[in-house]
Amino acid sequence: MFRFLRGLVLPEAACEEANNSSRYENLFKKLDLNEDGRVDIAELHVGLKALGIPLGRDAEEKIFKTGDSNKDGQLDFEEFMQYLKDHEKKMKLAFKSLDKNNDGKIEASEIVQSLKILGINISEHQAEKILQSIDADGTMSVDWNEWRDHFLFNPATDIEEIIRYWKHSTVLDIGDSLTIPDEFTEEEKKSGQWWRQLLSGAVAGAVSRTGTAPLDRLKVMMQVHSSKSNKMNISSGLKQMVKEGGIRSLWRGNGVNVIKIAPETAIKFWAYEQYKKLFANEDGKIGTVERFVSGSLAGATAQTSIYPMEVLKTRLAVGKTGQYYGMFDCAKKILKREGLKAFYKGYVPNILGIIPYAGIDLAVYEALKTTWLDCYASDSANPGIFVLLGCGTVSSTCGQLASYPLALIRTRMQAQALLEGAPQLNMIGLFQRIIANEGILGLYRGIGPNFMKVLPAVSISYVVYEKMKQNLGIA
Structure with a gap:
């Protein structure tokens, strides 16, 4: 789309200053839809969308906040031209920071080198894909004019924000919050985009988990009750739950x-x-290893803080109809009968599970994305949302496979007190008992419904997340 913009609105000319004024004027006319000599934010939104450059409300508001010097809610031609001049200066600095050999062109090796300095490792082939998305003349290098035209309306102000533009991520909530947290630039933090993105993810997670709650409860029931002597499969488990507590009990x-x-x-x-x-x-x-360690520690910190709620969720899911009258009644009964320590049963295997889950999830995701870019990407550094969703689904599944035995041990430790006559074993004792009585497969009880919920959970999460972002103006 930027190649189209370059040819239509931003023609090259010999005289730089005259050419700039001509480019700015042509572009201003295309955005000034009612031809009153001013562009408001609605016109900017419609005009940029018509030119194939949909920015989203946050980026458009950032342009207005920076360019509207008299704060009248509109950009006249002088303000518009001044904004573009100032923005071009920032883009010039970013261009020079990437142009390591100062030859006036950015090449793939220079992108690899610059990103490595910032702690991001990519292959030269991936860097070439980034270049192809900017390169208008097919030379596999980007000169200043190509760079300027490509980033003319991107509100990024420095090289780190431009790198975020190149990075593509998606929020996938499958009911297990063990992945590396999102990162936000200082500008996103100041503008409030960070909380809107987190809110979008939280709402998407709530809807996703609610939609797949019956499968999640079935997984917990199979983890706790299923054994060689008590064979519970998906069909019999669902029938048993409905028979015991009705349809509503599936969401317990x-x-x-x-x-x-x-x-x-x-x-x-x-x-x-x-x-x-x-x-x-x-x-x-911060480098890749440090980022992973930071993410894992952040996950452990968050899990430590909210772990009592994990115990409550398991007790409610395994409990019988009428046993608890809600979350607070459940908490009160656990505290009275078992004491405070009961709220951290299964904590050790839960924390140990974060490292294999997050590590394998991240490694497989990056490996799949890199492989797709190296083998199938033709003219863009962006794999596209469906490829990213596929990579995320597979990587999350692999992470679960690695950490599932620890998740099962955690759940059994949380629910042991509800099983009459069952010994109260620690993590090692439970491992030994399961291996002795059920074999290795016993550590994977309930993994069927767990895998069944991945695809619908990812799909629901993605759809709701995108809708929330649109409603909050960060799409």
Whole structure:
């Protein structure tokens, strides 16, 4: 689309200053839809969309906030031209920071080198894909004119924000919040985009978890009750739950599962920022390993803070009809009968599960995305949302496979007190008992419904997340 814009609105000319004025004037006329000599935010939105450059409300508001010097809610031609001149100066600095050999062109090796300095490792082939998305003349290098035209309306102000533009991520909530938290630029934090994005993810997670709650409860029931002597499959498990408590019982424990999203997300985000500062070097940069360690520690911090709610969710899911009258009644009965320690049963295997889950999830996701870019991408560095969703689904599934035995041990430890006559074993004791009585497969009880919920959970999460972003103006 930027090649189209370049040919239609931004023609090259010999005289730089005259050419700039001509480009600005042509572009202003295309955006000034009612031809009154001023462009308001509605005209900017419609005009840029017509030119194939949909920015989203946040980016458009950022342009107005910066360019509208007299604060009248409109840009006249002088304000419009001044904004573009100032923005071009910032883009010139970003261009020079990437142009390591000062030859007036950016090449793939220079992108690899620059991103490595910022702690992001990509292959030269991936860098070539980035170049192809900017390169208008097919030379596999980007000169200043191509760079300027491509980023003319991108409100990024420095190279780190441009790199975020190149990075594409998606929020996938499958009921297990063990992944690396989102990262936000200083500008996104100041503008409030960070909380809108986190809110979008939280709402998407709530809807997603509610939609797949019957499968989640079935997984917990199979983890706790299924064995060689008590064979519970998906069909018999669902029938048993409906027979015992009716259709509504399929959602038992979902309320706690939804309520804990907000505090867990907020704590994880805050902790991630603190750990990144702790591991950053003198320049404030952080590498891939440090980023992973920070994310894992943030996940552990968040899980520690909200873990009692995990125990409540399991007890409610496994409990019988009438045993508890809600989350607070459940908490009161656990405290009275078992004491405070009961709210952290299964904590150790839960924390141990974060490392294999997050590590494998991240590694497989990056490997799949890189492979797709290397083998199938033709003219863009952006794999596209369906490829990213596929990579995320597979990587999350692999992460679950690695951490599932620990998740099962955690759930059994949380529910042991409800099983009459069952010994109260620790993590090692439970492992030994399951292996002795059921074999290795016993560590994967309930994994069927767990896998069944991945695809619908990812799909629901994505759709709701995108709708929320549109409603909050960050699409």
